[in-house]
Every structure is written in C-alpha cells, then in structure tokens.
Amino acid sequence: MLKHTKSLLTFSLLSTLLVGCGGGGGSGTAQTPDGVRINLTASDKGLVTASTDTGRLVGHNYTHAFYGVWVDDSKQVRELRFQGTETPRHEIPTSGSATYYGNAVRLDSVTNEVLTDATSRINVNFGRKTVDGEITMPGLRRDITLHEGRLNGASYSGQASVLMNSEGRYDGKLYGPNAAETAGIVRFGNNPDLDTAFGGKRY
Incomplete structure (x- = not known):
C-alpha cells in the first residue's frame, strides 16, 4: 500500500510487481521534481514504482543503490537519477x-x-x-x-x-x-x- 504525503512518500510494493545522491544508509531519499520525497531505504528491493503528485518514479532499488527515471503525467518531462551509499x-x-x-x-x-x-x-x-x-x-x-x-x-x-x-x-x-x-x-x-x-x- 502506498502512503503519500507532500513531504514524504514511502512505497511498499508486492514483490511480483514489475517494476545525484541520497543521504543516510541504503539508497537514501529521493526528491522528485514535483516536490515529493521518497524513502528508498525503507522501500522494497527490486523493480519498484511509485506515483507522485504529477508523475511517477520507476526504477530498480538495491540494498545500497537506486537507479531509475521520474516521468511527469504528460510524459514530456523526465529526470534520470542514480544514488545510494557510496563506497568509501x-x-x-x-x-x-x-x-x-x-x-x-x-x-x-x-x-x-x-x-x-x-x-x-x-x-x-x-x-x-x-x-x-x-x-x-x-x-x-x-x-x-x-x-x-x-x-x-x-x-x-x-x-x-x-x-x-x-x-x-x-x-x-x-x-x-x-x-x-x-x-x-x-x-x-x-x-x-x-x-x-x-x-x-x-x-
């Protein structure tokens, strides 16, 4: 079930659902261009997707890294991203x-x-x-x-x-x-x- 607020979006998906730089541990937190923050560290691993205020974020979430794309609802604006806990x-x-x-x-x-x-x-x-x-x-x-x-x-x-x-x-x-x-x-x-x-x- 997706829990969505303007300041924080934590997405938890069924494992069967296809599916820059974050702080803290794991994949960190991603902020999309429409102002939604997504806690990737607390999200499921694998191919994940989450609806945001004016679009959706789709990508692969690993234990230490995330890579994917945010696309707005018109599919005219996109933002590619990768982030995670950098190896010392x-x-x-x-x-x-x-x-x-x-x-x-x-x-x-x-x-x-x-x-x-x-x-x-x-x-x-x-x-x-x-x-x-x-x-x-x-x-x-x-x-x-x-x-x-x-x-x-x-x-x-x-x-x-x-x-x-x-x-x-x-x-x-x-x-x-x-x-x-x-x-x-x-x-x-x-x-x-x-x-x-x-x-x-x-x-």
Whole structure:
C-alpha cells in the first residue's frame, strides 16, 4: 500500500510487481521534481514504482543503490537519477576485477512508456582502474556500448555509443561495502531519447 504525503512518500510494493545522491544508509531519499520525497531505504528491493503528485518514479532499488527515471503525467518531462551509499575510497579494491549484472531504465520513445527490461553488464578492473560495459536493449532498439573509461575512487566515466551515434557519455559510482553495487546514467546530448539509467550487482 502506498502512503503519500507532500513531504514524504514511502512505497511498499508486492514483490511480483514489475517494476545525484541520497543521504543516510541504503539508497537514501529521493526528491522528485514535483516536490515529493521518497524513502528508498525503507522501500522494497527490486523493480519498484511509485506515483507522485504529477508523475511517477520507476526504477530498480538495491540494498545500497537506486537507479531509475521520474516521468511527469504528460510524459514530456523526465529526470534520470542514480544514488545510494557510496563506497568509501579505502574499501575500493586495488587489484582484481568484477562484473556487475543488472538492468537499465528509460522512457521509451517507441511505446512512450517506461522501459525496464533492458539489461546491463559493467566490467571493472580495479588494478587498471578502468570500466567498460554494455546495455542490451529489448526488441529492435539499439544496444548501448560503454567504452573503456576511468575509475577514480568510487566514481567512473567514459564515452558511450549506439549504432550510428557515438556522442554519448556515461557516469556512475560504486556503492555499498566493498563496492557491492553500481549505478549510473548514460546521456546522449544530441538525442535525449537514448538517455538511460543503469546499474548492477557485483558477481
């Protein structure tokens, strides 16, 4: 059941429902552009959605990170976001590598609905301090390649591309103890319809 006030929205969803930077523990608190605050730390984990005053927030909520998109009721205004409890620099491994598997979220220009079933794979080489990966989109939508970028502490960034468009850039962070999770956003300045929030858990 959703409990909604102007100052605080805590959403609790059935586990079967498909489904920047927060403070405190867990995924923190998100404030949407229409002024609603959402306690992500107290919310269910997995794919979640919550109605706000003039729109809805949809995304993947992990133990330490959240990534998703807020879309207004007219579906003309959107805000991609990622947030969580950043991994302290002293907990970032200095050797070895890890792969993070998860999902990606964006407002789909084909259906004009929030797309939640894209998948993401993020590779981190802690020794070389590099990051790369791929976001695999469903159907005939173009997959996004995250080209090799740099890891600096818990933050990373690099160039991104899709078929016939190499103007993208991604930014992300590592979250939780020992860099257990990651989340980020890829943006295309020349085509915002491709902008996507992504994340994953370490394996």
